[in-house]
Amino acid sequence: MASMTPARTSPPTDVPQLGLRERKKIKTRTAIRDATYALIEEQGYDATTIEQIADRAEVSPSTVFRYFPTKEDIVLTDEEDALILEELKARPKDEPWTESVRAIMQKAVRLGHEQQPEITRLRAHLMAQVPAVRARMMESMSVASHMLAEGIAERTGRDVDSLEVRVYTMSVVAGLAEISQYWAENDFQDDLSELLDRALDVLANGLTPENT
Amino acid sequence: MASMTPARTSPPTDVPQLGLRERKKIKTRTAIRDATYALIEEQGYDATTIEQIADRAEVSPSTVFRYFPTKEDIVLTDEEDALILEELKARPKDEPWTESVRAIMQKAVRLGHEQQPEITRLRAHLMAQVPAVRARMMESMSVASHMLAEGIAERTGRDVDSLEVRVYTMSVVAGLAEISQYWAENDFQDDLSELLDRALDVLANGLTPENT
DNA sequence: CCCTATTTTGACAGCTACTCTCATTTCATG
DNA sequence: CATGAAATGAGAGTAGCTGTCAAAATAGGG
Numbered sequence: 001m002a003s004m005t006p007a008r009t010s011p012p013t014d015v016p017q018l019g020l021r022e023r024k025k026i027k028t029r030t031a032i033r034d035a036t037y038a039l040i041e042e043q044g045y046d047a048t049t050i051e052q053i054a055d056r057a058e059v060s061p062s063t064v065f066r067y068f069p070t071k072e073d074i075v076l077t078d079e080e081d082a083l084i085l086e087e088l089k090a091r092p093k094d095e096p097w098t099e100s101v102r103a104i105m106q107k108a109v110r111l112g113h114e115q116q117p118e119i120t121r122l123r124a125h126l127m128a129q130v131p132a133v134r135a136r137m138m139e140s141m142s143v144a145s146h147m148l149a150e151g152i153a154e155r156t157g158r159d160v161d162s163l164e165v166r167v168y169t170m171s172v173v174a175g176l177a178e179i180s181q182y183w184a185e186n187d188f189q190d191d192l193s194e195l196l197d198r199a200l201d202v203l204a205n206g207l208t209p210e211n212t
Numbered sequence: 213m214a215s216m217t218p219a220r221t222s223p224p225t226d227v228p229q230l231g232l233r234e235r236k237k238i239k240t241r242t243a244i245r246d247a248t249y250a251l252i253e254e255q256g257y258d259a260t261t262i263e264q265i266a267d268r269a270e271v272s273p274s275t276v277f278r279y280f281p282t283k284e285d286i287v288l289t290d291e292e293d294a295l296i297l298e299e300l301k302a303r304p305k306d307e308p309w310t311e312s313v314r315a316i317m318q319k320a321v322r323l324g325h326e327q328q329p330e331i332t333r334l335r336a337h338l339m340a341q342v343p344a345v346r347a348r349m350m351e352s353m354s355v356a357s358h359m360l361a362e363g364i365a366e367r368t369g370r371d372v373d374s375l376e377v378r379v380y381t382m383s384v385v386a387g388l389a390e391i392s393q394y395w396a397e398n399d400f401q402d403d404l405s406e407l408l409d410r411a412l413d414v415l416a417n418g419l420t421p422e423n424t
Numbered sequence: 425c426c427c428t429a430t431t432t433t434g435a436c437a438g439c440t441a442c443t444c445t446c447a448t449t450t451c452a453t454g
Numbered sequence: 455c456a457t458g459a460a461a462t463g464a465g466a467g468t469a470g471c472t473g474t475c476a477a478a479a480t481a482g483g484g
Binding site: 233236237240271272274275278 | 431432433434435436
């Protein structure tokens, strides 16, 4: 039964000594996501209703909403966000934190590209095309921004809630969001990690004559 | 009849030789907005339904949607955006464009503060409190970002669609959005134009040891 | 002033995301 | 296996939003 599961959403989540209940929950969660991705690729985002998703995932619509607060959230997992902060904290303290950010983001990009390239592209595509998804992504970016602010505040000895830190982190995160959109608009032809480097250069140095 | 109009939303819109039709449209538009602001102050955003708005504005719900595509749009007029680009283009060409941006944004802040301080605050408040409004605001910011990009591209001789310009403008716009949120979260105690200056400094110079 | 063409409006039906409640089923544990 | 807890499904309800169509208001000309 498990062997016929098509196209896993997530890399083989560690399945150690979890109770049957937990394992089922994970299964349901990925079933809903997989159904959603498949339907969206077939029909597009707007044409895909929660009812269809529920049908294909073989659960009730109620259950879909129990697992994901909104339709947009189904395609925007965000389980990485928390990890990113951890990685930031795990970086050597003497490293310039701009470089820490660069390393972490590069790693995130690499992982996305290696482990689930189609989904990474689909997400970028949805983000560029569907306003609601883009909006939801921005929201989660805002959350990410606050976590990034923690890390930066810690490194720079500032208050997390200072205007300066908040403005700076928000601008960084928003700038990075723009990469994804750019990437999708240009049909994924560019190398995402190169775009990331260029974006980070702009964020660090502004629009200098040097960068193209 | 015009003299009993309560609390105009917008500064006395020029009422020259517009036909009766046009004048009524403007009236309806402001009636809807005024009703919305009033109801939101009484009950909060979520508790305010389109039906209530329609009732108070003495129009049908259909009409409300004919004037504003979404509920969020009723509180986010955005008529200023187009003006901003014009002002940018009207600036002396030899002025450093970062200063142009600063001057324009300062002017926008000043106008908002002088002409409709309550509404400016209400908007900032809603932006901070209501995710849907914040999201919609971000969307319109994204549009603003593209217009800003035009201006900057023109000044710097770059392509409007270059990654660098897009990342930069988006980060600026998002950074500026953050000051509104900061302002609202701190109960509007700060001077908005001072916050703006600080934010623009951060955006220009990054998190240097100089700025507090 | 009236007649006609056009625009604006209201009433209504319909769809879908999302919430809440409650009974039923499924798993955990002793 | 029995008991308690958690997950699910079914159903009703709300609200934002879309689309259609007929009625009302306005513009413009005779």
